[in-house]
Amino acid sequence: MRFTLSLSLSLFILGGCAANHTGVTPSQNSSLSAVSPNTASASKGGIMQRSLDEWLKEEWSPAMASEPTEKTKTNTDGTVVTTKTEPTTMTVSTKTADGQVVQKTANATQITTTTQTPDGKVTTTTEVVPLSEDNEPFTLQKYVDKWNDYLAKKEKMNEGKPKEPSHAEMMSQLPVIGK
Structure with missing residues (x-):
């Protein structure tokens, strides 16, 4: 009797959980969503992600931004061509399969070409060329090269500023307890 009661009670409890949601994925399970909604984790990033962003x-993008360059070339006929390139951003619009328009900001290069002929006529053209996306596989050497570039540019940016003390220097400045 006792065994039958325990068995029937167990089957009733376990059977009730699965009966309403057989074959339903967790994202479509209304009972699970009521107990544990998954919107909170998607709406805000963690402290590490916010710190990285x-x-x-504040540091990586300004340090790694390329500087504007200007090149002047004089042709044999006396025409002077000045080409100025500078980094910029552009908005790219794409359509998804369901017809929605998605706008994305992409890095680009603005190229301004000024041509001055010997008779004084000046022609200026401006073109914005999107940078190609990096689809190469990740290599450790690529990471090391980027990090070395960043450190070199950061040293240039911090020239003349007072040096921040290291953690070891800060620890040595703390008072010693017990002496």
Whole structure:
């Protein structure tokens, strides 16, 4: 009797859980969503992600931005051609399969060409060329090269500024307890 009661109670409890949602994926399970909604994790990033995003925005991007360059060339006929390239951003619009338009900001290079003929006529053209996306496989050497470039540019940016003390220097400045 006792065994039958335990068995029937167990089957009732376990059977009730699976009966309403047989074959339903977790994202479509209304009972699971009521207990544990998954919107909170998608809506805000963790502290490490926010810290990385802030560092990329404030330090990495300004340090790695390429400087504008200007080249002047004089042709044999006396025409002077000046080409100026500078980094910029552009908005690219794409359509998804369901017809929605998605806008994305992409890095680009603005090329301004000024041509001055010997008779004084000046022609200026401006072209914005999107940078190609890096689809090469990741290699450790590529990472090391980028990091070396970043450190070299960061040293240039920090010239003349007071040096921040290292953690070891800060620890040695703390008072010693017990002496």
